[in-house]
Amino acid sequence: MGSTEEDRAIARLVKFGDRFLRGKQVRLISSTNEPLGIVSFEQALTRALEAGEDLVEVAQNATPPVCRVMDFGKFHYEQAKRQREAKKKQHQHKVKEIKFHPNIDPHDYQTKVTHALEFFEKGHKVKASMFFRGREMSHVELGRQVMDRFIKDTAEEGAVESFPQQSGRMIVMLLAPKIKKPG
Incomplete structure (x- = not known):
């Protein structure tokens, strides 16, 4: 089975959120942090694909789950960068x-x-x-x-x-x- 845009976005979502949301309602946030309201998962995925970005679940415990339209690669890179900086600041006591x-x-x-x-x-x-x-x-x-x-x-x-x-x-x-x- 080939990797399509939709498969990529779902894989990113499932990888980040560890849940499959097909058929559920989600609270959608745009890439500019504007709330877009509660929409179906399919609509959220369509909006993310139209924007050329990924749909990432950011709050899995919320009801309904919160998803954000963003570039997952950039998000992942910045998160790793913050962790590296925090690790540098920790002092190892020998x-x-x-x-x-x-x-x-x-x-x-x-x-x-x-x-x-x-x-x-x-x-x-x-x-x-x-x-x-x-x-x-x-x-x-x-x-x-x-x-x-x-x-x-x-x-x-x-x-x-x-x-x-x-x-x-x-x-x-x-x-x-x-x-x-x-x-």
């Missing part, structure tokens, strides 16, 4: 992990703090993980002290999102960058 041991060297610790501050400046969250090996498990309080010191040292740029929690041989906490007020 979570960067920093790993510690309770007996960390002071210089190593300072390097970890510096990295965390850099991550906050870039807008990333920081997951601080403290691992305990062997006998280190008997000195969990040392690990908590290191975590508390880490919170204090990063307090200027970051805020605690979830406080240190122990699970098995790990203590984990999540820090997020502070929201800077303009001005």
Whole structure:
């Protein structure tokens, strides 16, 4: 079966609205946003074909359904363009992990703090993980002290999102960058 103008318009309508409207009444809107009243589906389709445009269902839950005479390709392109712009504006928050041991060297610790501050400046969250090996498990309080010191040292740029929690041989906490007020 060949693709005619009528088939194309119906396919666009069915594709966009997921309903077949043959024999029903529809509220028709022109391409210039003027309401043309309630007409039969066949009349609406005829007007769309006369205008050289497509008939697109824009409000399927309305009674009667609302159809608009428009260029479906242009409409679809503009809608996709708006979605791309919205996606660009969304900021992806990454979570960067920093790993510690309770007996960390002071210089190593300072390097970890510096990295965390850099991550906050870039807008990333920081997951601080403290691992305990062997006998280190008997000195969990040392690990908590290191975590508390880490919170204090990063307090200027970051805020605690979830406080240190122990699970098995790990203590984990999540820090997020502070929201800077303009001005």
